[in-house]
Amino acid sequence: MVNAMGRQLFPMIEAMSSLDFPSRIEGDPFRYTSRVRFTAATMVLLALATAMPSAAQERDVVDYDIEVALDPATHELEGSMSVRWRNTGGAATSEIWLHLYLNAFAGSETTLMRELEAGTLRSTEAIEREWGWTRITALRLPDGTDLSSSLRFERPDDGNEADFSAARVELPREVPPGESVTLEIDFEARLPRVVARTGFAGDFYMIGQWFPKIAVFEGERGWNCHQYHLTSEFFADFGSYRVRMTIPRGWVLGATGEQVSRAPVGTDDRVEFRAVDVHDFAWMTAPPELMAVVETDFEPGRDLPPEWLERAGARLDLGAAELELPPMKIRLLVPRSQESLAPRMLRAARLAIAWFGLHLGPYPQPQLTVVSPPPGAEEAGGMEYPTLITTGASRLSAFPPMSWSNAIEAVTVHEFGHQYFQGLLASDEAERAWLDEGLTTWAENRCIGDIIADRLAPEIRFAPTWGVERLWLSFEDPPVTVDRRAWDFRRLMDYFLASYTKSAVAVRTLEGLLGEERVARAMRAYFSTHRYRHPTGDDFQRALEEATGEELEWFFAAAIRGDATADWAVLAVRQREVGSTKGLEWRDGEWFELDETDEGNGETDQGSWAVDVEIGRLGDLIGPVEVELEWADGRRERRVWDSVQRWVRWSEASDQRLARVTVDPDGRWALETRRADNYWRDEATGSGPLWWVGGALRMVGLLTVPWS
Amino acid sequence: MDSQPSPLFGLRHLNEMWRVVLAVWLVTTAVFLPARLVVLIAAAEAFAALPDGSLPDGELLLITVELVRPVWAPLAMAVLSGWLALWAWTVLWHAGVVRWFVLSGRSGVRLTEILGRGLLDWWRWARLGLTSMGALVLGASVLWLAIGWADDHVLEHVDDRLLGGFVAAAAALSLAMVVLVWLATLQGAWLLGVGNRRSAVLAWVDGLWGSLRHPVSSLVTLALWSVPALAATAVPLLVGWHFEVLRSPLPSAVIDAAAGLFAAFCLVGLFLSFAPVTGRAAENRVE
Numbered sequence: 001m002v003n004a005m006g007r008q009l010f011p012m013i014e015a016m017s018s019l020d021f022p023s024r025i026e027g028d029p030f031r032y033t034s035r036v037r038f039t040a041a042t043m044v045l046l047a048l049a050t051a052m053p054s055a056a057q058e059r060d061v062v063d064y065d066i067e068v069a070l071d072p073a074t075h076e077l078e079g080s081m082s083v084r085w086r087n088t089g090g091a092a093t094s095e096i097w098l099h100l101y102l103n104a105f106a107g108s109e110t111t112l113m114r115e116l117e118a119g120t121l122r123s124t125e126a127i128e129r130e131w132g133w134t135r136i137t138a139l140r141l142p143d144g145t146d147l148s149s150s151l152r153f154e155r156p157d158d159g160n161e162a163d164f165s166a167a168r169v170e171l172p173r174e175v176p177p178g179e180s181v182t183l184e185i186d187f188e189a190r191l192p193r194v195v196a197r198t199g200f201a202g203d204f205y206m207i208g209q210w211f212p213k214i215a216v217f218e219g220e221r222g223w224n225c226h227q228y229h230l231t232s233e234f235f236a237d238f239g240s241y242r243v244r245m246t247i248p249r250g251w252v253l254g255a256t257g258e259q260v261s262r263a264p265v266g267t268d269d270r271v272e273f274r275a276v277d278v279h280d281f282a283w284m285t286a287p288p289e290l291m292a293v294v295e296t297d298f299e300p301g302r303d304l305p306p307e308w309l310e311r312a313g314a315r316l317d318l319g320a321a322e323l324e325l326p327p328m329k330i331r332l333l334v335p336r337s338q339e340s341l342a343p344r345m346l347r348a349a350r351l352a353i354a355w356f357g358l359h360l361g362p363y364p365q366p367q368l369t370v371v372s373p374p375p376g377a378e379e380a381g382g383m384e385y386p387t388l389i390t391t392g393a394s395r396l397s398a399f400p401p402m403s404w405s406n407a408i409e410a411v412t413v414h415e416f417g418h419q420y421f422q423g424l425l426a427s428d429e430a431e432r433a434w435l436d437e438g439l440t441t442w443a444e445n446r447c448i449g450d451i452i453a454d455r456l457a458p459e460i461r462f463a464p465t466w467g468v469e470r471l472w473l474s475f476e477d478p479p480v481t482v483d484r485r486a487w488d489f490r491r492l493m494d495y496f497l498a499s500y501t502k503s504a505v506a507v508r509t510l511e512g513l514l515g516e517e518r519v520a521r522a523m524r525a526y527f528s529t530h531r532y533r534h535p536t537g538d539d540f541q542r543a544l545e546e547a548t549g550e551e552l553e554w555f556f557a558a559a560i561r562g563d564a565t566a567d568w569a570v571l572a573v574r575q576r577e578v579g580s581t582k583g584l585e586w587r588d589g590e591w592f593e594l595d596e597t598d599e600g601n602g603e604t605d606q607g608s609w610a611v612d613v614e615i616g617r618l619g620d621l622i623g624p625v626e627v628e629l630e631w632a633d634g635r636r637e638r639r640v641w642d643s644v645q646r647w648v649r650w651s652e653a654s655d656q657r658l659a660r661v662t663v664d665p666d667g668r669w670a671l672e673t674r675r676a677d678n679y680w681r682d683e684a685t686g687s688g689p690l691w692w693v694g695g696a697l698r699m700v701g702l703l704t705v706p707w708s
Numbered sequence: 709m710d711s712q713p714s715p716l717f718g719l720r721h722l723n724e725m726w727r728v729v730l731a732v733w734l735v736t737t738a739v740f741l742p743a744r745l746v747v748l749i750a751a752a753e754a755f756a757a758l759p760d761g762s763l764p765d766g767e768l769l770l771i772t773v774e775l776v777r778p779v780w781a782p783l784a785m786a787v788l789s790g791w792l793a794l795w796a797w798t799v800l801w802h803a804g805v806v807r808w809f810v811l812s813g814r815s816g817v818r819l820t821e822i823l824g825r826g827l828l829d830w831w832r833w834a835r836l837g838l839t840s841m842g843a844l845v846l847g848a849s850v851l852w853l854a855i856g857w858a859d860d861h862v863l864e865h866v867d868d869r870l871l872g873g874f875v876a877a878a879a880a881l882s883l884a885m886v887v888l889v890w891l892a893t894l895q896g897a898w899l900l901g902v903g904n905r906r907s908a909v910l911a912w913v914d915g916l917w918g919s920l921r922h923p924v925s926s927l928v929t930l931a932l933w934s935v936p937a938l939a940a941t942a943v944p945l946l947v948g949w950h951f952e953v954l955r956s957p958l959p960s961a962v963i964d965a966a967a968g969l970f971a972a973f974c975l976v977g978l979f980l981s982f983a984p985v986t987g988r989a990a991e992n993r994v995e
Contacts, residue, residue, distance in 0.1 A: 340868040375859075398868060399875045467766015471773060660759065667764025676754040676771045 062239030104228030105132030132192030232486030278386035384418035438503025512668030522547030567619030718981030933978035
């Protein structure tokens, strides 16, 4: 039986069968051999396809059953878990690697804390009073075999002996491909004061990366298990979770998945959540005096803007039936002090669900949980976990001028976007952060752009999107490579520029070059083909190429895997009136004196112009770029230059002077951030924006007067 | 004895101060010329080549930053030195005008006399300016520390409508503080010239007290002169925003000059309007 991957390979096999094989030559002794070879190749491909895990298999790699209790007095967790892991890596293994990520908060010399000290992203001051850690207290197989003694800490990324965030356990026997093993683990943990996504602030607990989590086995490549880094986020296999959490009586709780039950146990409450097709489990809890819960829903008939349905249909060439979205539940956990912002947060969540559902496909989970951390717990904000996102807002966001910004919408849309690129595609965020952060940033800007264009959030008066992304990108120095491991950048800023900004702007550039509709369709195809499959950069490139029919290796090699910069310029424009030529002319074997009335030369008509335009490529990215020439009579023409050479000269004869030259007049190359030299104008007719500068300076000057 | 500010007094005496108005206008324009020159050299050619119509998303911001970034250090220096020069100049003519009003028994204003007197007493009036800046820093610190404390201890539990009121009150208080410091500085500058007093701090405090004693006349005087001055400063920007043709060099230069002259007229008028707070300015002068 051929699985889903086999079905994907059929087009390739069909393509091979249509090749003109030599076996068609009559009497060719190799004809049968060739057919046998073809058949063998087909069989190998089919066998490979069969051996490769299907999407359904990849969604069922791990099965966690966890019991955990929180003690708010000590900020400690005590838990026990049973996890079944199935080997889908295509090779046998006799070990299992685990993430013990809370140990990243254990001391000043862990890899995370060293990176925190080196960077300026987050403050370490808070955590230095409240360190966090985790400890496996028992590790055994279901038959009672004790594995504790075989547990070893590993430091695959930097060899830092003070880091205990990754570990390996030796199994007594190999786990062949397709087989499973179950581990029973008891663990303890103390949560840090909230910093870098997880921890507590007062009575608010954001609990992420809290249990021993199995890493990803990649067959011959071995285990993919990185230490906890400041910049990189997470990577794990899909599976199911059944988690029972014991918390103080009456406290609110939000978590990955859906609540199954809640029952009193002694003086506490025991809350059970279940989640399927997810690769992580996070939860938050707090007293009801601090956090309110808003239970609501996304109802497409009410919440789907009709103009979006129409626009998405046109972009994707799909009918309304194919764009149908299911209803789903939304739980918002919001600080009581920010309750007035709840309607805006919920509207942003509903718009995000609508936009991503229309453009990438319906969100398959039945519930989304949105957590807005309270004041003092801002470090827990702006983070994504499967079916649970943390956002963040200032209470002052309810009042002008703070309310005029799109901060609430941007963070909500961005984190919900991760539900697709991180939650459902689940690319490796450690090794290829750009596939999550970059594509999410691209989608966020597109979604926010549509919200603004359709005035669906009328409070917003200031919403920087692509202009600000490009401005940030203009600060890359030296140029950054997008496709790098997240912790492997020279500066923290380079990580952000590469993983968020440059990759998003690269996709924006592809929209400019290929057309927004084609990229929108390619994105939808990428998502539907690769969800639950941990796609790589090559998968993304192939999906775009297949959907658009364009070969894009030149672009990905330069802009994603390389650090080539896009930069073109108008180098020079020279115009000469041909009728003003003076001197001698060779005619009929004789030299003749030219004068203004000489009509013997057909090229000397007054009003004829010889024009040279020189366009140059100043960057090292080679690609097609449009150039617009505008003549004095208003006539415009556009040309495409492949920019393979460093420069090109176009010599024209015209009855008009050239009035204007613009390289990339539509701004298709969003990656190009040095744009001042893209414009040339025959006559400077205005002072342009300079008058702004003068006016602004005078207003600044007036500020001096009251203090004199 | 009239000890309240009077806009009419300022207006009546503006005609004899026309040289000071011209000087204020010229100096105010001149001090920022270096900054404008830096921007002009860096960006004029590229800006002039831009099309008149719309540009791709974010293009103007991108190009502006691209052009200004290489010259940010000289530009920052030019702006800062412009600020400093403008402050020093304003201290100079304030001191000169006060000394001339209070001490001179002659009619007819000579600019050189005002500047000479201003130079002699510059440091005293500079101390007054520094006092006003210190008062603003102190007031702002107290205000924002209070807001921060309230944010941490009170706001978390208050109703949102109360929070809105608090935000509005904080904004109003900030504005009131700026206005009060400005009024105290204007009154203090005149009181510093009375009786050859030495303490700029005491003069400033007296100015503050005087402003509080006559809030209506002080505020009305300030508003009548400063609002038109601020508006005049914004006019070239607003006009250019709405009428693209007026951004070209000649029209924008004319509008700039007219607006600048009017702003200088208002600023001198504003300062003169506070002369009556001395209670002696008008009496001592020979009309």
